[in-house]
Amino acid sequence: MCRRPGMSAMKLTDCPEGSVVGRGARCVPEGSSLNICTVKHVKKTCGLSRNPCRHGGTCVPGTKPKEFDCQCQVPYTGRYCEIVPSPVELCAVSPKFTRLPDKEYCQTYFDCGDKTREPVKKECSYPLQFDVEKQSCEDFHTVKCGNRKNLKSKCQYNRYKTMKSPFTSCEMAYPSCEKKSNGFQPHLKRPRSPWYMVCKDEHLVKTGFCGSDKNGKKIATKEGCKNVFDVPQKDGGMKPGCEGKPEGFYPLQGGSCQQFFYCKKDKTYIKRCPKFLTFDTETARCRLKIQVCRPCGTKKC
DSSP states (O other): EEEEEEEOOOOTSOOOOTTETTTTTTTEEETTTBBBBOOOOSSSSSSSSSOOOTOOOEEEESTTTEEEEEEEEOBSTTTTOOOOOOOOHHTTTTTEEEEEEOSSTTTTTEEEOOSSSOOOOEEEEOEEEEEETEEEEETTOOOOOOOOOOSSSGGGHHHHHOOOOSSSSSSHHHOOOOOOOOOEOOOOSSSSSSSSEETTEEEEEEEEEEETTTTEEEEEEEEEEGGGGSSSGGGTOOOOOOTTOEEEEEEOOOTTTTTTEEETTTEEEEEEETTTEEETTTTTEEEGGSBBBBBTBBBOO
16 A cells, blocks of 8 residues: 555555556556655665666665665556556546546547546647646647657647648648758748748648749748749749849849849849839830730730
């Protein structure tokens, strides 16, 4: 048995092997933070050359040489943290509505239910994870996963990774931010496009589309959304190069009839004709449409 401070002793005979009485008089894994039983032995060292506790358990020295206890990480239990009580066993002796952590993943848990006590495996919404103490899905920044796997990508969650669409895959809809810096990023699966993603602590915050402005469509870069004519062609943009070109005005390939570019000392400057005027490729000047050949103008040439 174990004794709760200020209360009478509680017998553990009703709890399955590897679990003990926890707060609220329910059975919890021995290594749980809800375990009200305390370690009996305290000494400065374990007196052993290596940690005998498995699955990340902490060796707690006893009062005699080579005597020790193991403080196990959730949900491992047993003398050496080698046992994981099954959800069925724990649900059978736990109060109604108890939720138990999954032994493998941090975002999944077992709901014992309120009638049959049969465990039902459930999953938190991304990017939430299951908090053992609060028994609820919480912000991943505050949840202690222990040995449970901390999945960072949305498509690693079961509810999303099997997503089917005639237009896109899960990775296209929810790109991974693993090993990415915080903030604005070009879309991982749609590089050199208007699509972007925003990352925070290796988790996806959102995806978006850059759109366009008066000078044409934009493209996502590490610096943010930029007009395609401001991004060099080697980086997926449409900015023309002026290296080796004489100083002067040139038609902008892929731009509107009002757009052109100006070269000076190997540098490129994107320009636009005033309202109601269009760029004449023959004269390299902005002129009225009636003075410019089709298709940009109305003049038959």
